[in-house]
Amino acid sequence: MKKNLISVIILALVFVNVVLSGLMVFSILPETQKANKLIEQVSSAIDLELKNGSGASVSDVPIENVETYQLKDGDKTTMTINLAKGSDGKSHFAVLGISLSLDKTSEGYTKYGPTALDEKSTIILNDINVIVRKYTIEQFNADTDAVKKAILKDIQDMFGKDFVIGVNFSTVQTE
Secondary structure: OHHHHHHHHHHHHHHHHHHHHHHHHHHHHHHHHHHHHHHHHHHHOOOOOOOOOOOOOOOOOHHHHHHEOOOOOOOOEEEEEEOOOOOOOEEEEEEEEEEEEEOOOOHHHOHHHHHHHHHHHHHHHHHHHHOOOOOOOHHHHHHHHHHHHHHHHHHHHHOOOOEEEEEEEEEEEEE
C-alpha cells in the first residue's frame, strides 16, 4: 500500500513539474522574442550590421581596392623563423616572405595606411615570429592556411578587422 501511495505522489509531482515548466516556457519565450525584435529595430535605426565580427576578406573587396604591403625585416623582404621542435627532435626553420592585403577604402587605411605599418613593422614582425614559432615543421607544412589565419587574426586585433584583410606568403621555405 505504501509503494502505491509513493508512486501516486511521485506521479503528481512529475505532473506539477511538467505544468510549471510549460508555464515558464510560455512566459519567457515571448519576452525573449520581443527583446530580439527590439535589438534588431535599434540596430537598424542606427545602421549597425549584426555580423559575426570576422571582418572583410580579400574575396569580399574588389581587387582595385586591395593594396599589398610587403613586410621587411631591415632590408630583407624575407624573415627566418625557428620552428618548434617536431617529433624528430631536430631544430627546423622557415624562411617567409610575408605581405599584407589592405583595403584602401576602409577607415583604417586612412587612419593607419602604409606609413603606420612602416612604423609598427617591428611589432608586427615580432608577433608573426611568436605565432610561427608555435608550429612544428610538420604542422606548418600540412596547414599553412592555419598559420596565415592565426597571423591575420593577430594583426586584425591590432589594427581593426576592415583594414588588413589578408596575409600572403610570397616565399615559403622550410628546412
